[in-house]
Amino acid sequence: MSSQQPGSATATATRPRPGRLLGDVLVSLGFCSREKVEETVVEARAIGRPMGQVLLQHGLINSDQLAIAVAERFGLQYGNLETLTPDPEAMKLVTAQVARRVHAVPVGMRGDDTLLVAMPNPSNVIAIDDLAMITGLHIEPIVVSREDLDALLARLNRVDQLELEPPEPTEELAAAAAAAQEAVTDDSPTVRLVRSIISQAIEQGASDLHFDPAGDHMKVRFRVDGMMAEATRIPESRAARVLSRIKILSHLDISERRLPQDGRMTLTFDDRRIDIRVTTVPLVDGESAVLRLLDPGRRPLSFAELGMGDVDRARVERALTRSHGAVLATGPTGSGKTTTLYAGLAVVNSTEKTIMTIEDPVEYRVPGVKQMQVFERAGLTFATGLRTIVRADPDIIMVGEIRDHESARIAIEAALTGHLVLSTLHTNSAPGAAARLVDMGVEPYLVASAIGCVVAQRLARKLCPHCKRPTTVPAIEAGLAADGEVEIFEPGGCKRCRETGYHGRIGLFEVMRMTEEIGALILARAPASEITRCAIGQGMTTFVDDGLAKVRAGETTLTEIARVTS
Numbered sequence: 001m002s003s004q005q006p007g008s009a010t011a012t013a014t015r016p017r018p019g020r021l022l023g024d025v026l027v028s029l030g031f032c033s034r035e036k037v038e039e040t041v042v043e044a045r046a047i048g049r050p051m052g053q054v055l056l057q058h059g060l061i062n063s064d065q066l067a068i069a070v071a072e073r074f075g076l077q078y079g080n081l082e083t084l085t086p087d088p089e090a091m092k093l094v095t096a097q098v099a100r101r102v103h104a105v106p107v108g109m110r111g112d113d114t115l116l117v118a119m120p121n122p123s124n125v126i127a128i129d130d131l132a133m134i135t136g137l138h139i140e141p142i143v144v145s146r147e148d149l150d151a152l153l154a155r156l157n158r159v160d161q162l163e164l165e166p167p168e169p170t171e172e173l174a175a176a177a178a179a180a181q182e183a184v185t186d187d188s189p190t191v192r193l194v195r196s197i198i199s200q201a202i203e204q205g206a207s208d209l210h211f212d213p214a215g216d217h218m219k220v221r222f223r224v225d226g227m228m229a230e231a232t233r234i235p236e237s238r239a240a241r242v243l244s245r246i247k248i249l250s251h252l253d254i255s256e257r258r259l260p261q262d263g264r265m266t267l268t269f270d271d272r273r274i275d276i277r278v279t280t281v282p283l284v285d286g287e288s289a290v291l292r293l294l295d296p297g298r299r300p301l302s303f304a305e306l307g308m309g310d311v312d313r314a315r316v317e318r319a320l321t322r323s324h325g326a327v328l329a330t331g332p333t334g335s336g337k338t339t340t341l342y343a344g345l346a347v348v349n350s351t352e353k354t355i356m357t358i359e360d361p362v363e364y365r366v367p368g369v370k371q372m373q374v375f376e377r378a379g380l381t382f383a384t385g386l387r388t389i390v391r392a393d394p395d396i397i398m399v400g401e402i403r404d405h406e407s408a409r410i411a412i413e414a415a416l417t418g419h420l421v422l423s424t425l426h427t428n429s430a431p432g433a434a435a436r437l438v439d440m441g442v443e444p445y446l447v448a449s450a451i452g453c454v455v456a457q458r459l460a461r462k463l464c465p466h467c468k469r470p471t472t473v474p475a476i477e478a479g480l481a482a483d484g485e486v487e488i489f490e491p492g493g494c495k496r497c498r499e500t501g502y503h504g505r506i507g508l509f510e511v512m513r514m515t516e517e518i519g520a521l522i523l524a525r526a527p528a529s530e531i532t533r534c535a536i537g538q539g540m541t542t543f544v545d546d547g548l549a550k551v552r553a554g555e556t557t558l559t560e561i562a563r564v565t566s
Contacts, residue, residue, distance in 0.1 A: 022052060025073045031065040062465060063145035067120060071143035074122050079107075079142045081151055081495040090115065093135050096153065096199075100270045102127035105152040106135075113137055118144045118152055147496060154203040190241040193234070194249075198276070198291070199269055200231065204498075207293060207334075211242065213286030218242065225461050225505050226334065229498070239286065246289050250278040257287050264361075275361060296365045300342035307506035307550065312541065315511045316453055320347050323395075325452030326415040328402075330427040330436075336459050336507060337424040338363055341398055344422050345369060348396055356392060358385035359400035374400070382407045390414050399423040405441040412442050415450040430456035430512035430540070431531035434522045448519035456510040458543055460550070460560040461502035467492030468501070468554065477558065479548030489554045506555055508543045508564065 020028075023037040032055060040060070044051040052070070055061045061069075064080065071078035090106040093115065099105050104119035104127050115137040119127065122141040132139045144152070197220060201209050206222035211234075213219075218239040222231045234242055247254045250263030263278045277292040303313045319327050327344060329337040342364050349355060349368055360374035360382070372385050382399060383406040389397055390410065401424050402408045415421040427436045433454045437447045469492045472485040480486060491501020512518070512535045521531050536542065547561035 020073060022069060022073055025069045026055075026061065026065070029065070029069060029072065031061050031069060036060050063147050064466070067143050067145040067148075070120070070122065074141075074143070076122055077142045079118060079144050079148075081148050084108075084118065084142070084144070084148075086118075086152060086155065091155065093137075094131065098130075098134065100153055102130055103149065104128075104131060104141075105149065105155075106131075107142065107152070110140060114140050116140050116142055118142050118149060120144055120146045120149055150203055151496060154200060190238065190245050193238070194242055194245045195267070197232070198267065198274075198293075201291075202269055202272075202274060202293060202295075204231075209291040209293070211239075211246070211289040211291075213239065213283060213288060215285070218286075224498075225500075225502055226459055227461070227500075243280070243287055243289055246278060246291070247280065250276075252278070252280065258282055277361060294361060294363050296362060298364060300346055300364050300366065301339060302346060303340075303343045306336070306340065306343060307555070308509050308511075309541070309546065309549070311539075312455075312509050312511040312546075315513055316344065316455060317347055319453035319513070320344055320420070322420060322452055324415060324418050324420055326411065326421045326423065326450050327452055328423055328425050328433050328454045330425045330430060330433050330454060330456045331458060332426065332428070334459070335457050336505075337457065338400065340455055340457060340507075341400075341422050341424065342366070345396075345398060348420065353395040354393060355396040355398070356389045356394040357398040357400070358382055358389060359398070369398075370394075383410060386410045386414070390419070394419060396420045396422070401425075402437075402440070408437055408440040408442050412437070412446050412450045415452075416446065421450075427456070429528065429532065429543075430454040430510040431518075431535055432456075432528045433512075434531065435528050438522075438525065444523050444525060448514070448522040451514045453514065454512045456512075456543070458508045458564040459505040460508055460547060460556045460564050461500075462504040462506045462555055463489055463491060463557065464494060464497035464501055464503040466496050466503075467494035473558070478552055479545065480552075486552070488551050488558070490557055502560075506550060508547045508550070508561070510540060510543055510546070512540050513538070 023041060026032045027034050027037055040051055040054050040058070044054045052066045056063060056066060068078050084107055086107040087109065090108050093106050103121065103124065104117045106115050107118045108116040110116055115131070115135055117131060117139055119141050120143065122143055128139050128141065198209065201222050204222060204224055206224050208223040210221040210228070211218055212221065216236050218234040218236065219230060220232045220234060221228050244254045249265040252261045252263045259282065261280045265276045265278060267274050267276065272295060275294040275296055277294070279290045281288045281290070303316065316327065319325065329340040331337050345355065345366060349366065351368065355368070356370045356372065358372045358374065362371050362373050365371070372389070374380055374382060374385065382401065382403055386399055386407055387410060397414055397419050399407065399411050399421065402411055411421050411423055425433050425436055427433050434447050434451065438444055468489040470487050471490045472487050475482040475484055475486045478486045478488055493499040493501045497503040515538060517534055517538070518531055521534060543565045544561065547556065547565060550556050551558055551561060
């Protein structure tokens with residue numbers, strides 16, 4: 001190790017200087033055509049974003065190709081999770097908080113005085129200088145993709161590296177008192193443990209965290225891409241303290257263990273405000289807690305980014321251009337219905353229109369939209385909030401969910417009286433939405449007149465682009481009416497996808513337009529199966545057909561389609 005001490009002012013850093021323009025490098029490497037690069041340069045200047053990020057957004061290059069091109073441009077080494085083996089001792093030279101701030105992670109040493117640092121942007125000389133001052137070492141950047149940087153940051157937050165305290169007293173009252181006392185001490189190990197677990201979940205893209213009692217320990221599981229996976233285990237001796245800390249943050253009663261409780265908390269990680277819904281559930285083995293993570297500052301996705309095809313997207317956008325009517329998103333819990341509504345809001349959002357929403361919770365903050373949060377304890381429900389919104393002169397109304405007869409009636413009446421209404425409904429298919437509204441007590445003639453379009457959806461896991469591998473199956477299995485075999489892809493498994501073979505999710509859609517024929521079937525109270533046949537005859541693509549098209553495009557697998565559509 002160097003004789004220099006951390007923080008030494010004599011520490012130096014490699015300040016990479018760019019050679020050719022990034023666009024020229026991408027073209028020379030064969031990653032992108034000259035025409036596409038020139039078009040993207042114009043767009044990037046117009047919207048004030050880096051050209052590389054715009055190319056990524058449009059799918060013209062992938063994150064690895066961008067990192068390779070940046071490394072080539074600056075004359076630096078390129079690395080990824082398959083080739084880098086981070087040195088734990090090097091990683092300890094900076095805290096996770098510092099690493100997140102400078103967007104860089106130490107991964108090794110070269111000799112005694114050079115620290116190798118993984119970072120996606122080697123032109124960030126401020127970060128390089130900061131690391132040199134903190135460590136007292138010469139800094140040499142290695143260019144990695146932003147995805148790989150996130151994975152390296154997650155390693156810095158491993159829960160099993162936290163120091164655990166000795167077991168607490170065995171008596172229940174004494175244990176509860178100790179747990180409550182430690183849970184309110186801001187610098188206690190329990191506070192650091194809870195924050196570290198939540199931080200790790202955020203970095204892995206988890207939507208939910210489960211703290212479940214399991215005999216002699218508490219099991220912590222994350223839901224990532226819709227699938228549950230164990231993240232860590234907490235000794236039974238610390239379980240009460242962890243639950244008490246969660247309750248304190250959520251403003252719940254820490255002494256109540258016999259009844260379920262619901263609460264909320266807001267935490268800040270790397271200048272990102274994360275809203276968290278908390279539910280505690282008393283089980284026979286002990287108390288469980290479930291945390292739902294929401295990032296209001298995250299950018300809503302577009303229909304194209306959700307995976308909606310051109311034909312379906314045109315149908316939905318046509319319904320959104322109307323001045324009145326209802327556009328409904330349907331599907332089971334966790335199928336992305338609210339995300340689809342926000343994509344619709346992005347299409348209609350305009351300074352010429354007044355848009356108001358009633359949501360539980362508000363998942364995204366949208367500039368120019370008046371958003372209202374349900375607060376049932378104070379009497380603000382979907383129905384009461386919707387009644388207020390209708391009187392506040394809106395052009396467009398978004399209702400987070402139609403839950404009961406009253407909210408259904410108000411939403412449908414609003415759609416018939418000059419408002420465009422966007423909402424969600426729990427049904428298994430697009431044609432089933434009409435029957436569901438009728439079951440809620442809305443007259444069939446009102447349903448047929450008010451609905452303009454129904455979007456039903458499911459979420460399938462996307463193949464990891466870094467490790468998916470080709471295979472062949474009979475053409476008929478891939479949805480093709482032909483003989484022989486066709487090439488599709490199957491999951492592999494790499495460090496970037498945690499060896500699952502999947503990374504991210506993509507939507508499968510059924511889009512049903514309201515037509516005279518379908519309206520007549522609704523008036524006749526026809527079964528959903530009959531409405532389905534009519535909608536398919538008029539061009540509606542089913543979940544299975546949409547899924548098979550995405551399988552042929554190499555985006556997901558036959559196994560995933562069977563899982564989410566069965």
